[in-house]
Amino acid sequence: MVRRTTSCVVVTLLIVSTWLIAGCGDYEKVTSSDASDQGDQRITQEATTTVSSLDGTLTTSGEAVGVRSRVVSPAEDTPALGPGVMVISHRLGVNFEVPGVLFGTKAKKPLQLGPPGSKMAMTKDGLGGEGLPVAVPSPDGTQVLYHFWQWLISDDPQKRRGEPTIPPGSHMATPSIRVLDLVSGEDRQVVSGAHSVAWREDGVLAYALGVDADYRSDMPYLSRVVVREGLDGPAETWTTDAGSYLVLQWANGSLIVSHEFIDGGGELLAIDGPDQIRRLIAPEEYFIALSPDGTRILVSTGGPDSGEPLTVREIEWQTGREIARLSLEGVLDPATGEPLMFAYGASWEGDRVAVSVPPADLAILSAKDDTLQLEEILTFERRPGIRQGRIVQFLLDETGSRVSFAMREGTDTVELEQTVIVTYDLASGECRRWVSPGGPAVAEMVYNPSRPR
Amino acid sequence: MLPTAVKRKALRPVLAMVIAGLVAGVLPATAVAVTYQGWFDYARNNSNTNGTLTWKYTIDYQPSVYSRSWRAGSGSALNDQKQITGVRPGGWLPTGWYSIRGHWNDYNGSAIYGRVWYLSDKVNSAGDLRTGLFVHSEETPSNGQSSTYEPQRWDGSSDYYSNGCVKVAYGGNMDDVHWYWYYKGGSTAHGSGLPYPLTYMLYVH
Numbered sequence: 001m002v003r004r005t006t007s008c009v010v011v012t013l014l015i016v017s018t019w020l021i022a023g024c025g026d027y028e029k030v031t032s033s034d035a036s037d038q039g040d041q042r043i044t045q046e047a048t049t050t051v052s053s054l055d056g057t058l059t060t061s062g063e064a065v066g067v068r069s070r071v072v073s074p075a076e077d078t079p080a081l082g083p084g085v086m087v088i089s090h091r092l093g094v095n096f097e098v099p100g101v102l103f104g105t106k107a108k109k110p111l112q113l114g115p116p117g118s119k120m121a122m123t124k125d126g127l128g129g130e131g132l133p134v135a136v137p138s139p140d141g142t143q144v145l146y147h148f149w150q151w152l153i154s155d156d157p158q159k160r161r162g163e164p165t166i167p168p169g170s171h172m173a174t175p176s177i178r179v180l181d182l183v184s185g186e187d188r189q190v191v192s193g194a195h196s197v198a199w200r201e202d203g204v205l206a207y208a209l210g211v212d213a214d215y216r217s218d219m220p221y222l223s224r225v226v227v228r229e230g231l232d233g234p235a236e237t238w239t240t241d242a243g244s245y246l247v248l249q250w251a252n253g254s255l256i257v258s259h260e261f262i263d264g265g266g267e268l269l270a271i272d273g274p275d276q277i278r279r280l281i282a283p284e285e286y287f288i289a290l291s292p293d294g295t296r297i298l299v300s301t302g303g304p305d306s307g308e309p310l311t312v313r314e315i316e317w318q319t320g321r322e323i324a325r326l327s328l329e330g331v332l333d334p335a336t337g338e339p340l341m342f343a344y345g346a347s348w349e350g351d352r353v354a355v356s357v358p359p360a361d362l363a364i365l366s367a368k369d370d371t372l373q374l375e376e377i378l379t380f381e382r383r384p385g386i387r388q389g390r391i392v393q394f395l396l397d398e399t400g401s402r403v404s405f406a407m408r409e410g411t412d413t414v415e416l417e418q419t420v421i422v423t424y425d426l427a428s429g430e431c432r433r434w435v436s437p438g439g440p441a442v443a444e445m446v447y448n449p450s451r452p453r
Numbered sequence: 454m455l456p457t458a459v460k461r462k463a464l465r466p467v468l469a470m471v472i473a474g475l476v477a478g479v480l481p482a483t484a485v486a487v488t489y490q491g492w493f494d495y496a497r498n499n500s501n502t503n504g505t506l507t508w509k510y511t512i513d514y515q516p517s518v519y520s521r522s523w524r525a526g527s528g529s530a531l532n533d534q535k536q537i538t539g540v541r542p543g544g545w546l547p548t549g550w551y552s553i554r555g556h557w558n559d560y561n562g563s564a565i566y567g568r569v570w571y572l573s574d575k576v577n578s579a580g581d582l583r584t585g586l587f588v589h590s591e592e593t594p595s596n597g598q599s600s601t602y603e604p605q606r607w608d609g610s611s612d613y614y615s616n617g618c619v620k621v622a623y624g625g626n627m628d629d630v631h632w633y634w635y636y637k638g639g640s641t642a643h644g645s646g647l648p649y650p651l652t653y654m655l656y657v658h
Contacts, residue, residue: 090580122580129535129581157576158549161653165552168573168650218554218573218650220584244584246537258538264585264616265564268539280539287539307611342529344541358530390532392579408579410532442579 069334069377075431082423086446089436099123120151130392134444139201168218196247208245250450252294289346294451300343326372333360335379352400393445419443491638493655502526502613508633523626526613535581536616543616547577551655555645567592588619590627
């Protein structure tokens, strides 16, 4: 009996010890998943019929919660940009170390930007990001303010393991802001050690002036917001405290500025003068557009990351008074049938607003008579081989009837391939696509988001 | 101070060896020191909420690679777009290798808290600089859960969305990630001083 009991104990101990050792996970490949995440649900609703639009372009249209939606077939290529459209194009494959070229109707011919013979430089704001203009035209349209980053060290973000790394704190690049005169062709520096710029209708500039002129490896680029009376006028500091600022646009006499914290948090600010700073929106909201007169803003809340319905609100931003509200809950992308996830980035002209609404491309809203209404959802069909395409900047013309946008096209690997500029006539359905000449390129739009103008 | 779950896990190998020794009739005479070398691997899986974070490691510089994986998320868009605070959410992490610039158990930031790994900046495919990147969960600075503050509370699948950070579910998964980092070839150091930055510690693809 004792021997049998001892045997049972030994066997039990063997089983337990084997389980414990295996549980350490040292000597076998183990994979776990998050069981709590089972039960995800995706609501889908199919788009419906196929019709021809006015110009014969084949489109798919359907009703998504009573809203007109369309999938626009691939546009015809055109050698010319749409009226009033300007872009800066960077050739791909050179690691953004060759300055860009300015294309567009106001530049009579493609113009190479930057000082003659520039090398290891890019003509965009590396601290900015898509969704912001790559450069800003003057209120009278005769000049363009653009970013110029002179790289001091060449780095390959795709380097292989074991290759030497750049020590933190190394001086990587010197950002600057330059101006190009579209009439005379003169190209000169306005300020060094600065980035992100807004240009008001009366010629007053604002930008973020670096505490240290250079961007340094793995260090925040700390800056102060500076306002300057014209290209060569006196400058005034509007934020005494240094921070990671991004100057977005003027709203009448106030500046809209994004302030980022080191851990990715941040706040969107309205700055009315030196150290007259206030939060513009709540942390859970996205600022998506400023009205043509600069008095109202559109903000969005909700979406899948919050669990709340996706909603767009029109607000009188000086007082915080809500003018109108529009729920986008249940509205579907006509191409995939998936619900809209976000609303961010918009162009507002007259009573019409074009808003980016992934996974669809654009929502066209009416902001007439203190109401917000959804007119149409548009998705532009990708060409064969293009798996991902996203709109990064867009611009309604002054009549609100034609929208031009930069679309990034990626292949199966979902990495960036090139950017094309599409111009779409909302009334006629005419759709044209411009590809930067000379091979794949990143083309970004030049426009002035400050209001009024 | 290590969380209880980590302590419990840390005791497992010791307990296993003691029991095994008892069964064999002998106690281990000496503890054999082994050298672990580890790194994170993040597979985006064409999803913001269904990526895979893996801890890979080798033992005593031998070629065999061992691994442990967890569901994780990154970004709020199916691309590597840069976040603009209050204007545009960030997409997933750009591909390539990252350094880890620091590690804290009790981070108390403005948007993330608790156990975090601070990643190096990286230029994305459009030439924009991605900054403020971390591996983290949603927990309080003391590794608990808040009943009132959402960024410190894991609510479910929607919390995998981020502005580019890699996010892991609170609880067993984060405990596991931290345990493997601590015991299987990451680092026992906290803060951002030496030995940080540790180069080539996260590979994103």
